[in-house]
Amino acid sequence: QQQVKQSPQSLIVQKGGISIINCAYENTAFDYFPWYQQFPGKGPALLIAIRPDVSEKKEGRFTISFNKSAKQFSLHIMDSQPGDSATYFCAASSLDSWGKFQFGAGTQVVVTP
């Protein structure tokens, strides 16, 4: 039973376009929501993270939007570049789970030139 559902499974976007990846969760105890970026054959790297006390967080071209009532959060990649082509994972954890993350299944993003 997957506690964090991620969509779409894959995404193709043109250079300069916007990539949007969505995640939904059920456990209302979750209070930390990171996004990770993974290139083939490499370990995931933290991209950006958010807590439920804010509805949006922006770092450069990457923005997390968070909707607590809907139990959804999303990653927006603005002005997508070929170097952004990677697999993106959302995750969620709660303070009482002591760092046990629940990961989404991942979204493979391909940015075409």
Next chain:
Amino acid sequence: DGGITQSPKYLFRKEGQNVTLSCEQNLNHDAMYWYRQDPGQGLRLIYYSQIVNDFQKGDIAEGYSVSREKKESFPLTVTSAQKNPTAFYLCASSTDTDTQYFGPGTRLTVL
């Protein structure tokens, strides 16, 4: 340089053989984790350790074993009881309940 190292990068196992994957961190993190990644799936937690000499099973611990004798090291043994061990194995560490930092991974293949 601070970070997490995993070795070997590639590992081949014969049927019935136990193999051990190494994970070392010099970030002074208390917690360490082992994940398994299969194509098209997210990361699944195998074992985690919050402190030296203590560890807990994750969601898919069957067929795996770990030890945590030192803060810096958290080796994972894939035993012969693990029937489908071919996967990409990732080690992570964290200093608190938030951000986890991942190593480069070990790709295990059963021959």
